[in-house]
Amino acid sequence: MAVAAGSPGATASSLRQMERLHKFIASAGVCSRRAAEDLIRTGRVEVNGEMVSELGVKVGEEDEVRVDGEIVRPQRKHYILLNKPKGVVTTMRDPQNRPTILRYVPELGVTLKPVGRLDMDSEGLLLLTNDGELAARLTHPRYGVEKEYVAVVRGEVGDKALARLQKGVFVDGSKTAPAKVEAGRYDPKRGTSRLTLVLHEGRNRQVRLMGEAVGHPVVDLRRTRIAFLRLRDLPPGGCRALSKTEIASLRRLVGLES
Secondary structure (H helix, E strand, C coil): CCEECCCCCCCHHHHCCCEEHHHHHHHCCCCCHHHHHHHHHCCCEEECCEECCCCCEEECCCCCEEECCEEECCCCCCEEEEEECCCCECCCCCCCCCCEHHHHCCCCCCCCEECCCCCCCCEEEEEEECCHHHHHHHHCHHHCCCEEEEEEEECCCCHHHHHHHHHCCEECCEECCCCEEEEEEEECCCCEEEEEEEECCCCCCHHHHHHHHCCCCEEEEEEEEECCEECCCCCCCCEEECCHHHHHHHHHHCCCCC
């Protein structure tokens, strides 16, 4: 039976087997804990048939929790690293019937969501999980999680354009955060340069828009790293489960208990 923390029915023995409602919702992969708090405050959560709007409520395994009428159950957490190929959209289903990442991800009986996105013409490291709290923190600029990209751009990138990329450029009306950007060798035959960029934010099509802003459109883009995770020898379309050590390290990186 759900009880409010501090209420007469909240005995020490019962609370040891219970957890706060917003944490329960997040652990079921619905959303982050903060988003779960908003769901509770706005009356979208029911416990045992009754609407709950207090954040102090705790629930146990015997309680029935619903969000927007749908039953919420704890799920085993899964963490998959995928080398997304080009020509594939970063979604499990596409209304336009384009190829999706679903074909490369094993069926685990849960709904996995991508942590950030890569556009259809980009490739590289993509993390998928049903751990809503971890996904939210990995993508939030406040936690400063590094994402590394290797881009091939048109033209020879000079010092002035490189400095602009490093300091930040205006994209969609706001300036990008400072980034680590290194220029590789210019290929005169192809008329392209290679850039390595390390970002702490993840706006939609950010690297491509940054390239356009300094006059060097991106012709090829690959994400090679998220935090300490790298593709290594994983082929395009290949995927693997993260190890327990990798999962614990990711969670500690963003201030979550392992």
